[in-house]
Amino acid sequence: MNKRAQVTIYIIIGIVILFSIATAVYVAHRLLVSPEEIATVDRPIKDYVEACIQQVGEQALLPVGASGGYLDPGNPVLSGQDFFVSKDPAEGDALLVSELTGDFIPYWFYMSTGNDCKQCMMESMQPSIEQVKSQIDGYMEEHLEECIHSFEPFLEQGYIFETGDVQSDILLAEESTRFLVNYPVTAKKLDVTTKMENFVGVVDVPFKKMYDLAGRITKEEKEKAFLESVLFHFISLHTGLEMSKLPPLGGVTHDKILVNWFRPMVEMNVQQLLLSYIPLIQLYNTKDARQVSAGDNVFEEGFYKGLYLKFLKEKHPFNVNFMYLEWPFYFDITPRSGEILTGEAHIQEWPFNFATAFQTNYYEFYYDVSAPVMVEIRDPDALKGKGYSFNFALELNVRDNKDFVEWNRGEGTIGYWDSSKAGIETKDVETQTGVCSEQGSMWKCDISGRSYPGQVECVQNCYVSTSRRVPFKPVKKLFADENQKVSDTHIISVFDAVTKQGVNEVSILFTCGKYKTVILGGTDLRGRLKTKLPMCINGQLSFDKDGYAKKIIPLTVKPDDRKEIDVFMEPEAQVKATIKKYPIQIRNLRELEYSQEPEAQLSVSYAEIDSWEGLGMSALGGFQEVLNPISLSIHWEEEGYKVGKEQKNMKIYDRYCCDAPEKLNASYKAILMVEKIPEELLEPAYFQAMMLEKGVSEDVISLVPGLYKVTGMLIDVDGFVIEPGCQEICLEYDTGTEFYVEEIVGGVIDPLGAIPEEKPECKEWGYFPEEEIVAKPSLMGGVMLDNATGYWNVTRADLNKGAVEFYFIQTLKPTCTAVQDCVLDVCVDVGETQATNSYSAKYREYLEPVFSRQ
The missing domain is CATH 2.60.40.1120 (Carboxypeptidase-like, regulatory domain)
Structure with a gap:
């Protein structure tokens, strides 16, 4: 390379560096705007104008933040959009916040077509930052002179003013919003004339940062459908095969009766979930964001963890709040008959009624939901501590249990919406840059027609954004071609x-x-x-x-x-299955003297007490259940003691089981369910069930070798009756005693942790229940062979024998609502009907099914 070439390169590099420095200086100048040389006596005029700029700037920013970037969304000329606002659920281009005032917030992402669309269009009413700046500048240019009010405070001082047109240029800095206003002002007083034209107003609102964060949240919804994921996160956790729960996405039962739901009730429950859980959404890396804690409840902790979203990689000094305020929303669920939802029953009948018909119920429901969600980004420190909010709206949309991101990928369900006829479009934004040319003292952008005082400023703003519709079609199911x-x-x-x-x-x-x-x-x-x-x-x-x-x-x-x-x-083996029962029985009913009362020394609830021996009190060995009432008043805590009513003696008895199994008599029905434990990752569920009607003790069941969970329910058709007045209860205690008295189900708590020498007195006694309680039919035992009690292992050799005998526990019939202060000779509370699991664990050795040859 020759020296001339080297010199040329150095000159070019020098020019580039010089231009870069000049550009930086210019930008700094534009941001800082050096004050004009103003006489001290005229300085109040400039301060007055700049105070008005700040005031009008605030007036413009507040509605822009409240309405998703639009100064007045109801004014098509000012907003540049003619919004369609509807009172119908999830219809229109904006969220109607209040029907009374007509206020609305445009959706930044929503389904613009009808809720029943087949060719669905997803759009965004998010204004570009240029549109926002244009609206605010226009507001400043229109309303600044209203605030200045012809410089009225200065007219009395002898000033005469001449003014030109207002030209505003908003600059969105990192921590504030700056208004650069060109407003020619000539002030004359006596023989002194002062000219000024460049004014600056600063509003402490980091608008650009808040706008960008709103755009980032919207982008996540467009690309990941996080609101839809949250919706199904809490819907799926509230579904179940009960009328009180939401219809399940899928489920199978073998009950004789189908579960029914009422569509309006389901809709109301879904809305309640929206009201409850949308406000709990938290964004990691935003101000004061904390995951909701459920304490030691692992299940709830996992649920709330799903509402703590971590897609923001950088920290943001703003609060982000998600809101659903009982606005109308679109809801449908299929399949249904009118307003009734139910499953589909398949009944397996046997030739010549050889065995009881076996019913399998299939439940599979598809949810359609469109619901508005308002997002508030708030800076509590803005506007000198008054705070500033930027609001925008999003619409979550689910069809056939799938969000529209999944539909775009061709992953729509093959349920009740024909995916081959469904289509989705989105609106894509395309930016086109223009060229700046010098015209006199100004620089003009050829693509927008706007003029700027400097070249750098012109280049920064010389572009237009246009939108175009991009069609998406779910991928055709060509897999079987x-x-x-x-x-x-x-x-x-x-x-x-x-x-x-x-x-x-x-x-x-x-x-x-x-x-x-x-x-x-x-x-x-x-x-x-x-x-x-x-x-x-x-x-x-x-x-x-x-x-x-x-x-x-x-x-x-x-x-x-x-x-x-x-x-x-x-191959399945057809095995003759017989069910027999072991009744729980009472023996050795007797009284225990008060002097034998044991000391409270263990921390265990009464429900967990199975025997006095289990508590380590060998003096009372063999006593398994206390009837009335002192021992039941003992609440086994580390520092607590329950005291019942004043009675010196208590009746106790032993329970025993499993002398010899009995056949089911005419008053009992039995339900048996066996579920094979999968041995391989992809092993399908294998489930068999049978139901024995009154007086029937055997049926045929199909089985294959494997490890099984066995669940049995014994139903007493005659049920049980609780006689009125079986339990004596204290209606009012004497609270003047030295220890604190609080009536609870099990007795009275003494927080001092010592056994009181005297019982608290009861002012008024009563009896419960007032009327007899009839439970007919009633669950009266069964069996549970599971991971806790031990699964049932079945081999091919077992199946070849051809017959198997199952054993159920028959629990005691309840005689009173509670054992505490029961006045009967034998007191068995209603909790006995739920004791199958504990009995199965205690008497597991007697409950192992036994195979035999026919």
Whole structure:
């Protein structure tokens, strides 16, 4: 390289550096705006104008923040938008905050088409930052002179004013909003004339930061649908196969009666969830954001953790609040008949009524929800501590249990909305930059037509944003198309796990992901199927045939793959099942003298007391349940003692069980459910059940080898009766005693932690219940063989015997509402009906089902 070339490069570099410095100086000048040389005597005039600029600036920023970036969204000329606002649920371009005032907040992301749309359009009414600046500048230019009011305070001092047009240019700095106003003012007083034109007003509102944060939250909703995820987070946790809960997304029961729901009631419950949980959404890295704590409740803690969102990577000095204020929302749920929702029952009947019909109920519901959510970003320190809020609205939308991000990906359900006819569009924003040219003392942007006093400022603002609609179509379900089967031929062979012979007419399906399934066909007489398969990573082959346990295996298919797959299916054994019961019985009813009363020394609730021996009081060995009343008044705490009514003696008895099992008599029904514990990751659920009517003690059940959870319920058709007045209760205690008295279910607490020498006196006694309580029919025992008590292991050798005998516990019939202060000779409270699990644990050795040969 020659020296001339080197010099040229150095000159160019120098020019670039010089231009950069000049640019930086200019920008700093524009931001700081050096004060004009104003005489001290005229300084109040400039201060007066700048105070008005600050005042009008605040007046402009407040409605802009309250209305999602629009100064007056109801004015199409000023806002540049003609908003459609509707009172109908989740319809329109904006959230109608109040029907009374007509105030509304535009949606920054919402479904602009009707709620029943098939070609759905997702849009945004988020104004660009240029639109916001233009509105605020326009407001300043229109209203500044109203505040100045012809300089009235200075006219009495002899001033004469001449003014020009107001030109405002808002600069959005990091920590404040600055108004650079060009307003030619000529002030004359006597023979002195002063000219000024550049004024600055500063409002301590970090508007740009708040606007950018709102945009970041909106972007997360557009791309991740986090509001929809939160919605189904709390919906799914409140579903269940009970009328008091929401209809489940899916469920199976074997009850004789279907559960029904009423659609308006479900809608009301969903709205209650919106009211309760939307305000609990917290954004990590925002001011005062804290995850809601549920203490030691692990389940609740996990639920609230799902409401603490962590998509913001940088810290923001603002509070972010999500609000739903009982605004109308769109709701539907299918399938339903009119306003009634229920499941679908399939009844397996046996030829010649050989066995009781077996009913399986399938529940699967699809939610459609569109609901408005208002988001407030608040800076409590802005406006000199008065605080400033920026509000905008989002609309969460779910169709067929899926958000629109999932629909765009082609993951819509194959439920009651035909996804092949559904489409979604979004509005994409495109920015086009222009060219600045010098015209006299100003620089003009050719694309917007606006003029700026400096080149740098012109370049920074010389662009326009336009929007265009981008159509999205859910991906067609081409998975089952023959052209998609890109593998070589797979040979699938299905064998009986016992005989090792091929099994014909086995239905085989191949599933990839959640919604892509292809029916491959059935096996031939040799149990074989030859087929090509579509490409899929981590797919699943499922095999189904009556008389066999369903089988699922993992399968990955790549182009040109060729595999031979052998599958062994377990045949079901038809086993005669008999149910017998062990009744719990009472013996050794007797009295315990008060002098034998044990000292309170352990920390355990009364419900957990199973025997005095369990408490380590060997002197009372063998006493298993206390009837009345002193010992029941003992509340086993570390420093607590319950005192019952003043009575010296108490009646006690022993319980015993399991001398010999009895057949079910005519007053009992029995329900038996067995659920196989999966041994492999993809093993399908295997569940069998049977119900024995009154006087019937055996039926036929289908089983395969494995480990089972056994659940049994014994139902007494005659139920039980609680006689009136079985429990004596104190209606009013004498609170003048030296220890604190508080009536509770179990007695009276003494916080001093010592056994009082005298009992608190009762001023007034009464009896409960006032009328007899009839529970007919009633649960009266059963069995529970699970992880806590021990599963039931079934082998093929067991099944070959052909018969099995199950054993249930028959609990005592309740005689009173509570044991505390019961006046009967034998007191059994209603909690006895819920004692199946504890009895199953205690008498587990007697409850093991026994196989025998027919």
